[in-house]
Amino acid sequence: MTTSPSDSPSAAADLAVVGAGPAGLAAAVTAAGLGLRVILLDAGERPGGQYYRHPAPGLGAARPEALHHGWSAFASREAALRAHASAGRITYLPYHHVWTVIPDPDGAAWTLHAVAGADEAPATVRARAVLLATGAYERQLPFPGWTLPGVVGAGGAQAMLKGGLVLPGSRVVVAGSGPLLLAVAGSLASAGARVPVVVEAAAYSGYAHHVPALLRNPGKLAEGATYGGALLRHGVRLLTRHAVTEAHGTDRVEAVTVARLDRDWRPVPGTARRIPCDAVAVGHGLVPQLELATGLGCATRPSPDATVALELDAEQRTSVPGVWSAGETGGIGGAQLALAEGEIAAHSVAGRPVPARLVRTRTRLRAFAAAMAGAHRPGSGWTGWLREDTDVCRCEEVPAGRIREAVEDLGARDARTVKLLTRAGMGWCQGRMCGPAVAALAGTDPAPDRRPLSCPVPLRHLAELPAELP
């Protein structure tokens, strides 16, 4: 096999980076520039992760930057990746989904197991240090009708647009919570969709409690103004303190009900109105993707947006010696922060002092991220828009009524017990879609991602693992 150094397992690289999004890409090229031999593994076909997702060369996009904010930050690092790869300093392995990381008994090196390509071929690499830059996925709060075709993730709509140059419909309501919605609405409208309204559950006045963090981030305010300007230009309305509480249709979505919310995100009776559309792009912020990290025993902490993030030190070290992490895994903060953290981690792995400029950037952007996380934390009242027959777990088709029965009649007090009683979270996605909602219905905070395998793995690969796993 040409793409994997598995034929020579003794030759360990200095650093294996998992994920080629902003954090992993910045880390890999910085580490290579500091003289380390780096292996960069990524589940995607092209570097950039979800944020810098872009069309395949075959689609001939002359201006991929038209769909991006801060494209030059990516372009310069991608050029560096190519240069380092052709010089043999970085082994770049796209379409490699790492499913487990196993330490040597003496702790001196790590073995990373991946499935490669559409044929799910096994691939193994070894490195003396690991940097997890696995990013995040979208948080979804269910509502009646959210399983109808045409209801898609806001990030999903963005990903399909950036990567495939396609739209889910011609009249798209964008809904949920968080600044991503503004970017998504702007992209969809620029690409030709009608976006009648952005429905934001939080009140942007939540940011007003964090004026110092805002004032120290004029770039973020300018970014917000750019999105705001784009929305105005395309005639997109922004409704704050509102939610899509139902999607209507039979074979696909035809309209949504939008209602005003109180401070706790409870729909206010009598405020519902119907808005016609043929697609809905919905998302309620992002969830750090931590299964590889928690599988290694890395410590976690609760984040102000009610997700779980990794506990990291000033140099991006996890609690497990030899394992670093950067970007959204340490708490949702955006691409600029991820770039800075990736570079900090690379310096740390190389044993070099971290440049003060990077530390200042991280401090400033982390403060902004905390303000953002607090402002968009879901209020407890959102469960008020569920009906008994609303599927909460999309994979196993478990409705809210069955989950409430497990909690109220059968005594389930956490998502794990609900799962055992109802199968919610036991399907293909392993609770990635329903986890936050099930935890809220059980009255608890979400638990950290814990999945023994981070993606489906053919049994034959498991059978080839060494018997003496730790």
Next chain:
Amino acid sequence: MSEATRGRRRSPRDLVGGTPAETWSLRFDGRELPAQTGQSIAAVLWSAGILAWRTTRDTAAPRGAFCGIGSCYDCLVTVNGRPNQRACLVPARPGDHVTTQEGTGHDDLAV
């Protein structure tokens, strides 16, 4: 600006100045859909206005791409007879035959 004064709305391809290298046909349930090298199977289906290509095993409800990044597994599809492929991740390739996936995707294994 009203819809009338805005004229023909632009497409994603217009926005990025896209000139596809080649266009060919992807077979989906016997239909021929226009596809370009580099598109995922989900992107080809969305281009054709198709949003559902799977039915769930309990209620036979229609599903298609939801998360768009390979996390939700709602877009599972059968490609060249191989079920449970994530349409949002798998690149469309000339000669592929994509078919709607029903239920568990393992009906052919039933005894």
